[in-house]
Amino acid sequence: MAQLLSMLVEGASLGAVYALVALGIVVIYKSSSVVNFAQPSLLMFGTYVTASAYSLHGLSFWVALPLGVAAAAVLAVLVDRVLVARFRRTQAVVAASIMTIGVDVVLLTEVDRRIGSQILTTGDPWGNEVVRFLGIGVAEARIAALVVSALLLVLFQLWLHRSDFGVAMRATAEDPETASLMGIRLGRVSATAWAVAGALAVCAGLFIVAYPSPGLDTSVEAVALRALPAAIIGGLDSTTGAIAGGLLVGLSEVLVRGYGEHLAFLGQGFEEAAPYVLMLVVLLARPAGLFGIREAVRV
Amino acid sequence: MTAPGARLQVSDVTVRFAGVTALSGVTFTAEPGTIHAVIGPNGAGKSSLFNVLSGIYKPAEGSVRVDGSELIGLAPHRVTALGVGRAFQNASMFAGLTVEENLLLGRHRLGRGGVFAAGLRLPYARRSEREARAKVREVAEFLGVDHLLALPAAELPYGEAKRVDIARALATEPRLLLLDEPAAGMHTHEKVEVRDTIRRIAAERQITVLLVEHDMGLVMGISEQVTVLDFGQVVTTGPPGRVTSDEAVIAAYLGRAGAAQKARSESQPPS
Numbered sequence: 334m335a336q337l338l339s340m341l342v343e344g345a346s347l348g349a350v351y352a353l354v355a356l357g358i359v360v361i362y363k364s365s366s367v368v369n370f371a372q373p374s375l376l377m378f379g380t381y382v383t384a385s386a387y388s389l390h391g392l393s394f395w396v397a398l399p400l401g402v403a404a405a406a407v408l409a410v411l412v413d414r415v416l417v418a419r420f421r422r423t424q425a426v427v428a429a430s431i432m433t434i435g436v437d438v439v440l441l442t443e444v445d446r447r448i449g450s451q452i453l454t455t456g457d458p459w460g461n462e463v464v465r466f467l468g469i470g471v472a473e474a475r476i477a478a479l480v481v482s483a484l485l486l487v488l489f490q491l492w493l494h495r496s497d498f499g500v501a502m503r504a505t506a507e508d509p510e511t512a513s514l515m516g517i518r519l520g521r522v523s524a525t526a527w528a529v530a531g532a533l534a535v536c537a538g539l540f541i542v543a544y545p546s547p548g549l550d551t552s553v554e555a556v557a558l559r560a561l562p563a564a565i566i567g568g569l570d571s572t573t574g575a576i577a578g579g580l581l582v583g584l585s586e587v588l589v590r591g592y593g594e595h596l597a598f599l600g601q602g603f604e605e606a607a608p609y610v611l612m613l614v615v616l617l618a619r620p621a622g623l624f625g626i627r628e629a630v631r632v
Numbered sequence: 633m634t635a636p637g638a639r640l641q642v643s644d645v646t647v648r649f650a651g652v653t654a655l656s657g658v659t660f661t662a663e664p665g666t667i668h669a670v671i672g673p674n675g676a677g678k679s680s681l682f683n684v685l686s687g688i689y690k691p692a693e694g695s696v697r698v699d700g701s702e703l704i705g706l707a708p709h710r711v712t713a714l715g716v717g718r719a720f721q722n723a724s725m726f727a728g729l730t731v732e733e734n735l736l737l738g739r740h741r742l743g744r745g746g747v748f749a750a751g752l753r754l755p756y757a758r759r760s761e762r763e764a765r766a767k768v769r770e771v772a773e774f775l776g777v778d779h780l781l782a783l784p785a786a787e788l789p790y791g792e793a794k795r796v797d798i799a800r801a802l803a804t805e806p807r808l809l810l811l812d813e814p815a816a817g818m819h820t821h822e823k824v825e826v827r828d829t830i831r832r833i834a835a836e837r838q839i840t841v842l843l844v845e846h847d848m849g850l851v852m853g854i855s856e857q858v859t860v861l862d863f864g865q866v867v868t869t870g871p872p873g874r875v876t877s878d879e880a881v882i883a884a885y886l887g888r889a890g891a892a893q894k895a896r897s898e899s900q901p902p903s
Contacts, residue, residue, distance in 0.1 A: 501737065
């Protein structure tokens with residue numbers, strides 16, 4: 334029982350981190366109908382900037398963190414402005430989405446080259462002490478991840494539903510042409526979405542490299558990629574879905590790893606495939622994802 | 633209280649799609665604060681004209697000036713900033729937003745670092761949000777849709793949606809309002825309301841109204857000037873009384889045979 338409870342807490346914590354990355358994918362999709370496959374590389378890039386500012390240049394974490402967040406946000410806006418915007422004029426969203434795979438590969442290659450065989454730490458303030466409650470022990474970093482991610486997710490939802498920009502973005506998601514006739518600048522909406530996505534990815538990246546990984550190495554990108562099934566499970570056009578999807582992916586990963594000995598027939602390391610299997614099962618039942626809106630097309 | 637209406641000068645506007653000429657040398661002027669109708673049979677080019685005026689189509693030739701400022705080549709959001717508001721034929725509300733949010737969109741300008749100012753809730757952002765909500769309420773009251781503000785737009789019946797759509801266009805504080813078939817699909821008593829609304833917009837707010845409408849009774853009843861389009865060309869522009877008796881207009885609507893018949897019946901008084 335205690336084992337299950339501790340796995341649930343750990344799964345939720347990991348899931349909340351995935352949700353941050355998935356939310357970036359959803360925000361970009363909503364504002365421009367482009368699926369951003371480059372999200373893992375934005376995470377790697379920003380986290381690398383923070384980690385190298387701390388480990389290699391001796392800056393404090395509280396200086397390195399905003400540097401990394403800003404670097405990823407700026408790079409994301411550049412990708413949008415320089416590359417994706419060219420496709421917007423012709424509404425070639427599929428081509429633009431596939432192009433982001435290219436961006437992902439190029440960026441990851443460069444970040445990997447710079448990391449090499451190093452393991453960079455970010456100097457984050459949450460330690461590896463274990464906090465005990467309800468008869469279970471959870472690493473401090475995991476609790477920090479859960480609390481901070483939950484806070485960011487709530488802030489984001491409030492922003493999307495209360496702010497002027499949130500209204501503009503939801504309108505753009507529904508009908509870009511009419512939105513632009515209302516005076517909304519589609520380029521601004523899209524650039525803001527990309528900046529937010531980049532910033533969220535780095536916040537998530539810092540938690541992924543804090544624990545259980547000892548620091549930033551090239552294996553983190555495979556972890557970051559799990560945000561993609563999370564976004565799709567929830568429904569690409571739903572921010573609530575991104576959060577639900579993130580939690581499901583985190584829980585499935587932790588539970589499959591935790592009960593690994595009972596699932597030995599599936600082979601070792603099945604927890605890495607579990608999010609994708611879950612995605613397939615969800616899509617079979619609900620092609621638009623759990624919270625996605627099925628577009629009703631009149632024929 | 634609002635800026636007075638703009639003068640709209642359309643000169644020699646020509647739009648071609650892959651060899652088809654949708655508009656050819658269209659020229660007319662709508663005077664400030666007047667109601668100016670554009671009529672014509674289906675396919676005459678009325679929708680193309682509206683799409684040019686709101687920045688969606690870029691014509692091959694010609695110029696469109698709003699109080700002297702060139703509109704052609706501007707992105708749609710810049711056209712809105714120039715003072716051109718548009719209500720749609722099918723009242724395309726954003727179904728996922730409330731009525732109030734739909735109207736707030738009309739107030740939306742993401743200028744002056746708005747994202748961060750709004751996110752941090754800086755005092756000036758809060759003030760501008762309060763002003764926006766007050767303006768939206770005022771416009772909603774003007775059109776009698778203030779009781780609908782909290783409703784999801786998806787739940788509006790068609791007639792209400794059309795009124796909210798006009799309110800949304802007015803919330804952008806236009807000096808020129810483009811109305812695309814405001815009375816389409818309406819009952820007789822709703823049409824009377826639409827007519828009064830358009831009159832009040834022009835009279836009380838001094839906004840120039842450019843109206844596309846099929847209901848001839850409505851058009852002839854409220855317009856100061858009427859421009860008739862046929863096959864993408866201007867047949868004539870003039871006051872309603874003169875336009876209805878114009879041979880070419882009758883020909884456009886009834887076909888050549890109809891015009892000939894009318895001409896015959898006029899030259900040969902019934903015996």
